[in-house]
Amino acid sequence: MRTDPIFGRLDWSVTPFDDFAADPSLNEFVATAAAAMVPLGALAVIAFLTWKRLWGPLWRDWLTSADHKKIGIMYIVLAGVMLLRGVAEGAVMRTHQVTALDGGMLSAEHFAQLFSTHGTIMIFFVATPLVTGLMNFAVPLQIGARDVAFPVLNQVSLGLTAAGAGLVMVSLVIGKFGTGGWTMYPPYTGKAFSPGPGVDYWVWAIFISGIGSTLAGLNIAVTIYKNRAPGMRFLRMPMFTWTALCTSIMMVYAFPALTVASAMLMLDRYLDFRFFTNDLGGNMMQYANIFWMFGHPEVYIVVLPAYGVFSEVSATFSAKRLYGYNSLVIATMAIAVISFTVWLHHFFTMGQGANVNAAFGIATMIIAVPTGVKVYDWMATMFRGRVRLSVPIIYLVGFFFLFVFGGLTGVILANPTIDYQVHNSQFLVAHFHNVLIPGVLFGVLAGIHYWFPKAFGFRLHERHARWAAYLWFAGFSLAFLPLYWLGLMGMPRRAASYDNPAFEPVMWVAAGGAMLVVAALLLTLWTFYSSARDRAELACPLGDPWDGRSLEWAMPAPPPPYNFHALPYVKALDPFTIEKAEGTPYCAAERYEDVELPRNSALGLWIGAASGIMGFAMVWWIWWLAALGALAIIGGLIARAFVTDTTRTIPAAQVKRDHMAFLSRVRRARPVDRDKETAPANMGLADPEVPA
Amino acid sequence: MKTDARSELRRYITGAALSALLTAAAFWAVVSDGVTRGTALWIVGLCALAQIAAQLRFFLHIGAHTKREDLYLILFSVLLAGLMIGGTIWIMASLQTRMH
């Protein structure tokens, strides 16, 4: 291939815009419109920020902030943007499949790009940053910490994740994404069969963001080990923190496998190594093996925090202590360990012996047991509780129905003999959407609804959010449950077209479901907008709108930068509930002390930008720019080593003043009982329910 | 203070001497003609484990006095690394025998 010393293999032919002029088909129209969306969206954001003069605040309060709450929110915003694209791609694919009997509106290659980016985005740039964001926001608040253990490293993690997401976004406009699916199995994705830049986009996006996720996991795990408030023993930690601990440890151990797999594929593609090639002793089966050593734990990495959210909301919205706390802890740890022993079930059909398959099949069935324990625990928590059917509980109930169904199909698939029949069919597509959407997405949406008032000081519109929840439920069911049928009828996954007319009506149902999912997403966005618009009415600045049980609910909303006016002493599980029952919440501290907080830093932004540029340059073989990007990364790290002034101090007097002001607002406010939870009267001061 | 320094220096010297000794033994097992391949592999493997233990003990100061969470961390890491290595070798060996 021709390469220019300055532009590498980049030239004007790589954008899709001229393709539409050359070939004005529907296929090219979809590609061009999607590509136009990226620069137009970026322009709109830039224009909005300039118009509202928000560049300064954006820089000071967000991009350079080392505050874990801000970083957590930015993770979730990033995931939200990527979710828009992921859902849009899903809807386009479903539309295509309606027309795909003997053909279809999109070209096969375009369709393959769609399912590849859809999967890549949803796993790496939606699910992972969503749970990372929730953990970042909530964990320090729940354990009584002022920040995470390494606040600037936290920025770097976010920067690397954003760089990876940016690369996937850029691939829409400049060049094309790979067509190997989200797992990008070689040898198809090797240099011999996919010489273009598409796979390289994937490789670099995954390599960069994977390192970010490893570091994020490290940070949260160390935070939970080292930064807990006095008295916060492991068995007094809220359940969400427990799941965050297990997830972050899993991230530390699982993401290296992804880093290795993508780096090896990279070496194959750039330097002609023979890891996974067909010739000269390469072994493509090793790729599947290494990839899934990451891939299976990843499933639990994203779902465990969702379990944690459900644990929190089932207790809070039932006004009852969490049932079976110890069993939930044990189940979480069991899942975390067993999830490292089941990876082979993703390639039962690769050709290894029956003994190997049987062992991994049994391990896969075993891992369903602790999950079952959890479901029973949540139901028992709600049993005879005073359950409020508010939005998080709606998601939880939806989860009960749908996730258990998805989990059961997983147990079916765990049997290698059955897996041989339905492997790579739509049955599988139905199964993993059935665990990931009702599991991860419902859990995260419940968590967002639950913690949003804590983060921003106002609640989300209950009515809009409720309808969005119903729509997610209905849309998911229609869009994915029919695929079980299709799979059993023999329709393969990732097929751009089919010749069996019996598939078509089912595809219509699924497409209808996809439209409902789009509507659910739009209504979710509308909920944020309308809630922000009516924030005066929804305000709950006193910080306890749901009669919460753990430490984070005792502070104002949004919390001050230093989180706690004084580090709490924790005597038991559900400390805030106990305080409220004993009538001793909202006390002034005996002594206020100076608080040290991390200073703002541009390091995360710098490393993120530099690695994004390096990745882009590598994709297009612009070697000088790639070297510059790498040097910028190393230089940034070295420069950081010379910075000594990394903290700022908030004087005790100011902490005291803030806290006294908060306490006097609490004294003046009128507590509301649970009947008025969603009424404007709920300023965030709870009239406590039955004692703990 | 002085005795501290001396006893600590002795620890490092012990560690280095043990490591050198174990390395030499492993080399000897491979170079010497009298040792069969199987025995040599056993000796190399055991020497490696012993040397890793020695360096953890004398260079990295891991022992009875370390906090338990660190010991757990290392043991958990070894467990997972073992699962990944053992699983990979088992799977790929099974695959290999069936491909021929």
Added chain:
Amino acid sequence: MTQAKHPGLNLGATHPEAHESSETPAFGFWVFLMSDLIIFAILFAHYVVMQDARAGGPGPEELFDLKSVAMQTALLLASSFTYGMVSLSMKHHDRPAPVMLWLVVTALLGAAFLGLELRDFASMIDEGAPPQRSGYLSALWALVGLHGLHVTAGMIWIGLMLALLALRGLTAQIKTRLLLLGLYWHFLDLIWIGILSVVYLGGLA
């Protein structure tokens, strides 16, 4: 009493302040090293799996020079020991000069190790054994090369610490970083024991 509260971290009673403030970074760095360990573990597993994937190319018998390997092993072990001297002089002499001296010795030993390793790599290319030759050689180069890259990064880190010591002296922050660098350097020696045993000695046994 100077019992280590943390593996590899023995500032102990002589520097209580640095000891406290280095606990979280030391634990975090251990977690990082364990994550790195997984990367090496997978590459080791891959190497074992690919041992026979030579595609007619050269194998251990033709490639490995035990004398060079023995020298590399000795150099790395010696550098691990001299890093121990860095830790000891940091602990018992509160002056940067001896610390810097031992750091320089460690760096020189590391450089000699890298020199020998590069020479071996160059001769492998000459003998028609670049990583592109076979699946086995790709696995070999990746495993040994990644360790070499780690040593190189360690050298850069040593250089950075020398600069910081010259500029600032032995501050608490610099002590903490020297502890972390020590963990890193000893860890690389542990990995080398694995490479020596699995790749070189195991290959020639």
